Amino acid sequence: MQPRSALLVGASGLVGGHLLRLLAHDEAYDRVTVLVRKPLSFRHPKLEETAIEFDELEKHKALFRAHDLFCCLGTTIKVAGSEEAFRKVDFTYVTQAASFASMNGVEQFLVISSIGADKNSRAFYMRVKGEVEQAVSKLPFKAVQIFRPSVLIGDRKESRSNETFAIAVMKLISFAFVGRLRRYRTIEAKRVAQAMLSVAKQQNTGVAIYESERIQILGQV
8 A cells, every 4th residue: 555644633632642643653654744733742754743723724724635634623612611612623623624625635534523423412512513524424535434432531631620530430330331331431542543543544435433332443453
């Protein structure tokens, strides 16, 4: 397989940080472009880092060029401060990035969504995620890969005390999630990153959705 180029947005996040390192060290990719707000501490010869303002993505649309675009953008309503601010990050930024990438000939779009994503959901968070999935699936990529992980675990840069407590509880009781509940077990962020990379290298076509239980399997190394 000929070396490919990767474009990563959301590299400072929990999954994005792991994915950045995986891409940099994987021989399948000879160039990794990262679009960030602030400079990253990670350095690698094949890494090309560009600082941009996500509120002005239109000005940077020419940068959305690569074989594969990995989108790990995301926040929470609490961190964003409001539903409107959350939607700007999780819907507007993501769909704009996908749209520009599609126009520039990117072949494959891989994006993190969420377990329970549903455009018809009464829950705002799940509804936005479902709307994102619907929007990007309509774009003319050769492949759209949608990942729906359950509760992510890993070392976060920012402090989220309430969320940290909830995750700790989830980890303790995950063993009891069997049968249909198995899909709600916590999942390590690095495993999601590995699953995204594994799927990308398969170069499948069409739209595919990977639920958390499937991600657990794909992310095994």
